[in-house]
Amino acid sequence: MVARHDLTTDPELLAALLQARRGTAFFARKLNELSDADLDGDSLLPGWTRRHITAHIGYNARAIARLVEWAATGVETPMYPSTEVRDHEIDFGATLSPIALRHLFDHSAVHLNVEWRDLPGDAWHHTVRTIQGREVPATETVWMRSREVWMHAVDLANGAAFGDIPEPVLERLLKDITGAWKTRGTDKDLVLKVTDRNLTFGDTTSESPAIVSGPLAAVVEWAAGRGSGGVTAAGPGRAALNSTVPAAPKWI
Structure with missing residues (x-):
């Protein structure tokens, strides 16, 4: 057959x-x-x-x-x-x-x-x-x-874990999530930096953004609202963050 x-x-x-x-x-x-x-x-x-x-x-x-x-x-x-x-x-x-x-x-x-x-x-x-x-x-x-x-x-x-998800899937997930934020305007003064891929998303025109950074899997996990392990936050942005990682904007 x-x-x-x-x-x-x-x-x-x-x-x-x-x-x-x-x-x-x-x-x-x-x-x-x-x-x-x-x-x-x-x-x-x-x-x-x-x-x-x-x-x-x-x-x-x-x-x-x-x-x-x-x-x-x-x-x-x-x-x-x-x-x-x-x-x-x-x-x-x-x-x-x-x-x-x-x-x-x-x-x-x-x-x-x-x-x-x-x-x-x-x-x-x-x-x-x-x-x-x-x-x-x-x-x-x-x-x-x-x-x-x-x-x-x-x-x-x-x-x-998010680290088990293939990198192409993680990258597209991050594009989807940050795209939804941009459409709603909820990414104001927020920038994401993926440290192991040299990728940047978010409000890159902001003069004083909150910057959340980390490896791809950790950034996607945070952006999807599943946890903040492996990411760090810096910059004034929307609040005085110091080292505290803020909650991600709503995605869905």
């Missing part, structure tokens, strides 16, 4: 798909290391248990698969009817039995992977709409999923 493979031949897209699939495998490994009882434990996200994280990742795969189906058929199939429906779905999913939660993750990941695999090359450029209302090409669904699985693998609080 001939092996099935991705219909797209775009090398950049294939590389992005590989990154997303590796992230899914990484999440699966961290999830499978947890016992059923461990699922009741707290995640790194306030108010969410590991059950919530697992349900979210499962339903997220289904939602992104709907966007891929939209690109394939031209029939509008939104991710969710509303954010309220999405939140209710996650809360409900968190009440499922451990085996049902694990099946939700496994089956939804396979479904999404098949939708990606079978999407013709030209359909990847068809426009779909995210839950936030952004009009994006179907290629964006790959990044949407990659971001979720890599970062929420850390949120399972099972030993994964």
Whole structure:
């Protein structure tokens, strides 16, 4: 039997798909290391248990698969009817039995992977709409999923760290986060310096910014609101910081 493979031949897209699939495998490994009882434990996200994280990742795969189906058929199939429906779905999913939660993750990941695999090359450029209302090409669904699985693998609080996330994913995460700040104007007088990559983000026109600096993984962890280990702060900026690292502006 001939092996099935991705219909797209775009090398950049294939590389992005590989990154997303590796992230899914990484999440699966961290999830499978947890016992059923461990699922009741707290995640790194306030108010969410590991059950919530697992349900979210499962339903997220289904939602992104709907966007891929939209690109394939031209029939509008939104991710969710509303954010309220999405939140209710996650809360409900968190009440499922451990085996049902694990099946939700496994089956939804396979479904999404098949939708990606079978999407013709030209359909990847068809426009779909995210839950936030952004009009994006179907290629964006790959990044949407990659971001979720890599970062929420850390949120399972099972030993994964931002240092385990591939550098290209970390760099794009940081661009996403700082871009959201810029759009809202919440990066005023704030500059991020990535010391191991010579990268700078934020309000670089400020004459007296607060400067948060550190290695890439640590800066992304801080910017994503997951902790301040490994970063330092200096400069007057919005407050007299001295060595105290401020809380990052809200991202999502």
